[in-house]
Amino acid sequence: MTLRFPSSVLRRAILVMGGSAGALALAGCIPPASDAPPAPRTEPVAAPAPEPAPAPPPSASADIPPLEPHPEEWIDQPQTAGDWRWRAAGTESVAEFSDPAGAILARLVCTADRQVLIAVAGSQPTRGVRVRTETRDALLTANLREGWLETRLVARDAILDAMAFSRGRFALEVQGGRALYLPSYPELTRVLEDCRR
Known part of the structure; x- marks a missing residue:
């Protein structure tokens, strides 16, 4: 027994089969996808800007005029x-440096409020x-009071x-005045110890 299909059915079957064959033929022309990940894109990276240099700290003695030159050595x-001589004056501890004639040239005082007065x-x-x-130098602000420069x-x-x-020894140099080159004797240490108790 022979099966007969209407011509319209046969035409549709041929078109479907032909389309499938064409799709298969095209698929064979496309290369397979690679399993390797794509190469990363590199973009130029800008170098960080250099940080500005810190400003120098303000000088503690900026308001004091420069001292007249004294010997560097x-x-x-x-x-x-x-x-030097040490004495107690009420609650204060005092070290005084006197010249051979007895005139007091400098003094260190531990005051009642636990500060050290240099005069x-x-x-x-x-x-x-x-x-x-x-080991160090310091330029100190001084106030004139009753014949003494005090800080x-x-x-x-x-x-x-x-x-x-x-x-x-250490030196006390007064602007526009003399320099004193004084020995570091125990009387100074006594004043500091009294002030730090």
């Missing part, structure tokens, strides 16, 4: 003639006293320790 200058004899209107030691420091200020342990 102050440690080799002759020691100022005289000696240098003088009457010139100045605002600067420089302390020079083996105050907290009892733990490092310049005070430097004065007490400065190769046997």
Whole structure:
């Protein structure tokens, strides 16, 4: 027995089969996809801008006029003639440096409020006293009071320790005045110890 299909059915079957064969033929022309991941895209990276240099710290003595020059090799200058003496004055501990005639040239005082007063004899209107030691220098603001140039420091200020342990001596230089080259004797240490108790 022979099966007969209407011509329209046969035409549709041929078209479907032909389309499938064409799709298969085209699929054979496309290369298979690669399993490797695509290469990363590289984009230029801008270098970070350099950080600006920090501003220098303000000078603590910027308002003090510069001192007149004194010898750079102050440690080799002759020691100022005289000696230190310690005394108690009420609740204050006092070390005074006097010349051979007995005139007081400098004093360190542990005040009642536990500050150290450095005073240098003088009457010139100045605002600067420089302390020079083996390990550090300090330019201090000074006020003129009753024939003394005075400055105050907290009892733990490092310049005070430097004065007490400065190769046997330290210098007090007054702007427009003389320089004192004073020995680092135990009387100074006594004042500091009294002020730090």
